[in-house]
Amino acid sequence: MSTKILVTVKEVAEVDDEFEISGLDIDDRYLEYDLNEWDDYAVEEAVQLSEAGDDVEVVTVTLGPERSEETIRMALAKGADRAVRVWDDALADAGLLDATTKADLLAAVVESEEPDLVLTGVQAADDSFGATGVALAERVGFEWAAVVNDLDYDADANVSSVRRELEGGVEELTDVEGPAVLTIQTGINEPRYASLRGIRQAQRKPLDVHALDDLGLDESVVDSPVDLTSMYEPESEGDAVVWEGSPDETADELATFLREQGVVEG
Amino acid sequence: MDFDLPNEHRMIRDTVREFCEAEIAPIAQEIEDEHRFPESVFEEFGQLDLMGVPAPEEHDGAGGDYLMYALVAEELGRVSGAIGLSYVAHTSLGLMPIVMFGTAEQKERWAEPLARGEAMGAWALTEPSSGSDASDMDTMARKEGDEYVIDGTKQFITNANVANSVLVKSVTDPDAGYGGISTFIVDPDDDGFEVVEVWDKMGLNASPTCEIKLDGVRVPEDRLLGDEGDGWTQTKKTLNGGRISIAALSTGLAQGAYEAAKGYATEREQFGRPIGKFDAVRDMVVDMDRKIERARLLTHKAATQYDAGEDVTRISSLAKLDASEIAREVAEDAVQVHGGYGYTTDFAPQRFYRDAKLMEIGEGTSEIQHLVVGRELGL
Ligand SMILES: Cc1cc2nc3c(=O)[nH]c(=O)nc-3n(C[C@H](O)[C@H](O)[C@H](O)COP(=O)(O)OP(=O)(O)OC[C@H]3O[C@@H](n4cnc5c(N)ncnc54)[C@H](O)[C@@H]3O)c2cc1C
Numbered sequence: 001m002s003t004k005i006l007v008t009v010k011e012v013a014e015v016d017d018e019f020e021i022s023g024l025d026i027d028d029r030y031l032e033y034d035l036n037e038w039d040d041y042a043v044e045e046a047v048q049l050s051e052a053g054d055d056v057e058v059v060t061v062t063l064g065p066e067r068s069e070e071t072i073r074m075a076l077a078k079g080a081d082r083a084v085r086v087w088d089d090a091l092a093d094a095g096l097l098d099a100t101t102k103a104d105l106l107a108a109v110v111e112s113e114e115p116d117l118v119l120t121g122v123q124a125a126d127d128s129f130g131a132t133g134v135a136l137a138e139r140v141g142f143e144w145a146a147v148v149n150d151l152d153y154d155a156d157a158n159v160s161s162v163r164r165e166l167e168g169g170v171e172e173l174t175d176v177e178g179p180a181v182l183t184i185q186t187g188i189n190e191p192r193y194a195s196l197r198g199i200r201q202a203q204r205k206p207l208d209v210h211a212l213d214d215l216g217l218d219e220s221v222v223d224s225p226v227d228l229t230s231m232y233e234p235e236s237e238g239d240a241v242v243w244e245g246s247p248d249e250t251a252d253e254l255a256t257f258l259r260e261q262g263v264v265e266g
Numbered sequence: 267m268d269f270d271l272p273n274e275h276r277m278i279r280d281t282v283r284e285f286c287e288a289e290i291a292p293i294a295q296e297i298e299d300e301h302r303f304p305e306s307v308f309e310e311f312g313q314l315d316l317m318g319v320p321a322p323e324e325h326d327g328a329g330g331d332y333l334m335y336a337l338v339a340e341e342l343g344r345v346s347g348a349i350g351l352s353y354v355a356h357t358s359l360g361l362m363p364i365v366m367f368g369t370a371e372q373k374e375r376w377a378e379p380l381a382r383g384e385a386m387g388a389w390a391l392t393e394p395s396s397g398s399d400a401s402d403m404d405t406m407a408r409k410e411g412d413e414y415v416i417d418g419t420k421q422f423i424t425n426a427n428v429a430n431s432v433l434v435k436s437v438t439d440p441d442a443g444y445g446g447i448s449t450f451i452v453d454p455d456d457d458g459f460e461v462v463e464v465w466d467k468m469g470l471n472a473s474p475t476c477e478i479k480l481d482g483v484r485v486p487e488d489r490l491l492g493d494e495g496d497g498w499t500q501t502k503k504t505l506n507g508g509r510i511s512i513a514a515l516s517t518g519l520a521q522g523a524y525e526a527a528k529g530y531a532t533e534r535e536q537f538g539r540p541i542g543k544f545d546a547v548r549d550m551v552v553d554m555d556r557k558i559e560r561a562r563l564l565t566h567k568a569a570t571q572y573d574a575g576e577d578v579t580r581i582s583s584l585a586k587l588d589a590s591e592i593a594r595e596v597a598e599d600a601v602q603v604h605g606g607y608g609y610t611t612d613f614a615p616q617r618f619y620r621d622a623k624l625m626e627i628g629e630g631t632s633e634i635q636h637l638v639v640g641r642e643l644g645l
Pocket of ligand 1: 390425630
């Protein structure tokens with residue numbers, strides 16, 4: 001029995017400390033691109049499942065321009081087997097893609113790949129919608145669990161026993177029947193560094209590019225009720241206090257501070 | 267002429283940089299202060315396939331080229347000269363000669379564990395009374411039956427006390443001059459092998475530098491690397507590759523010092539503005555950038571020509587000579603840019619400064635590089 005895991009991988013923009021806004025975006029000069037942190041954990045989780053099981057294929061899917069191939073290759077270097085990238089002039093022209101649009105696009109890939117399990121990051125570090133994974137599950141009619149920080153996957157039954165992080169430090173243990181979408185929280189594992197051989201092999205792994213047509217979609221998929229209307233830097237208030245030193249010293253300082261501020265008593 | 271790195275190389279550089287920033291930078295000063303060789307870092311290098319970058323895949327290396335290897339060495343230098351030095355001594359000096367000159371059995375027995383990162387390599391040429399004039403060595407290997415018996419003392423041997431194999435240069439034929447030198451693979455567990463000193467140094471203290479004594483060390487014939495009398499030709503070839511890695515390491519030291527200085531010049535304010543706004547400070551930082559660009563170009567050119575199979579005697583010497591001077595100059599200026607703080611161990615520039623000085627000494631002093639290049643120029 002073979003298992004296919006689809007992992008959504010986003011290339012996110014990281015902003016320098018100092019930056020300028022130009023129009024509706026941060027000026028490109030101040031941006032660097034990297035694999036979304038949450039997706040790094042999702043890839044690691046999938047790769048660990050493939051290493052533990054037999055005949056597990058890990059496929060990544062990315063909505064992104066050619067530039068994102070470097071990030072995709074990094075996921076391949078860490079152990080994914082092949083990659084799908086979706087891009088199209090219509091997507092390039094659309095600018096901001098909202099969670100529904102992304103779910104529609106990813107759904108088309110899910111329908112053609114028919115994975116047993118879909119892992120997404122909880123959110124993307126740049127847009128931080130935190131909605132794409134669940135929207136995708138809804139769209140393809142899969143079961144889902146959000147903010148998963150522990151996963152025990154039974155490939156034969158296609159059941160995921162997950163621990164979910166809820167608000168206020170509460171956690172939920174639940175079983176999710178596949179095919180399912182799990183949105184993966186940071187900390188679920190320790191993402192590896194790609195090895196040199198992994199990086200070298202990644203250059204030769206398949207990376208297929210699909211346009212909207214190839215997925216049976218048309219340009220209307222990018223129609224969105226969400227418009228980006230302006231971009232500005234909010235006034236920041238408050239100070240950060242940073243203590244340096246050994247954990248013993250800094251813990252003391254923090255405790256004193258919390259008492260003085262009335263956060264804790266005693 | 268393409269100055270962009272191939273994708274694969276760029277990804278490898280970025281990954282190594284990420285690893286270095288997360289795992290090495292935070293301990294770089296600590297291991298220096300404690301004079302501690304960080305074994306676990308090298309174990310992790312093994313897992314990342316970094317311990318045999320230029321060794322072929324069939325010998326458990328990563329199958330990369332010298333350009334890739336130079337990029338890795340530069341990244342290590344950018345955070346820790348000591349780790350970088352032990353790394354390049356392992357690779358260029360301890361491992362690659364076995365890959366280049368060894369028999370199939372020697373490669374399997376000695377090179378592959380090194381390339382997998384299960385063992386550390388070392389290389390012993392220098393002696394107490396033979397440094398720059400390296401062929402004038404006293405260590406002797408006598409043939410006795412089907413064994414060789416090695417006697418002598420080797421000085422300043424990087425990694426000797428943590429190594430699983432040491433390539434020892436010895437005289438097998440005292441009358442044959444350069445042609446009388448041979449290389450032996452010595453196991454530190456062999457009887458008669460002793461590390462008699464681990465030196466305290468001006469810098470690079472997390473990289474052990476040892477004096478070793480070989481007192482009647484008996485090795486079987488199959489520990490001879492190549493043929494009897496090949497030792498000196500092997501040495502010259504080994505140092506051609508080695509100089510590229512020292513040049514790369516130097517470029518990394520300079521880069522690390524430059525980044526520290528540039529950051530500090532933007533943050534530190536005096537007379538109401540960032541010190542980088544003063545021409546004198548700006549010019550120091552600009553000159554760092556200028557010099558590093560030069561060091562890196564020369565290093566990459568030497569590595570690229572090495573990979574193309576060209577004779578790199580001149581270019582690798584030039585790269586090593588220039589990059590090591592640049593590392594020292596840039597590190598010194600980085601201390602200056604930091605003012606009093608630069609003189610404290612809380613800031614990295616002093617470490618780069620102390621580490622950089624060795625680059626003008628090891629694997630041939632700057633004076634010897636001038637001699638080598640002069641000879642290449644026909645002077
Ligand atoms: C940290 C460290 C690590 C090392 N690692 C290794 C190692 O792993 N394996 C190994 O075999 N060796 C190693 N060495 C040894 C290193 O290669 C030698 O120290 C170096 O080659 C210089 O030799 P020397 O110290 O005997 O100096 P000397 O040769 O005595 O030189 C003294 C001075 O005289 C100058 N000089 C000498 N000859 C000439 C000449 N013909 N023209 C002009 N000037 C000249 C030199 O440039 C220098 O300034 C290491 C050294 C150090 C400090």
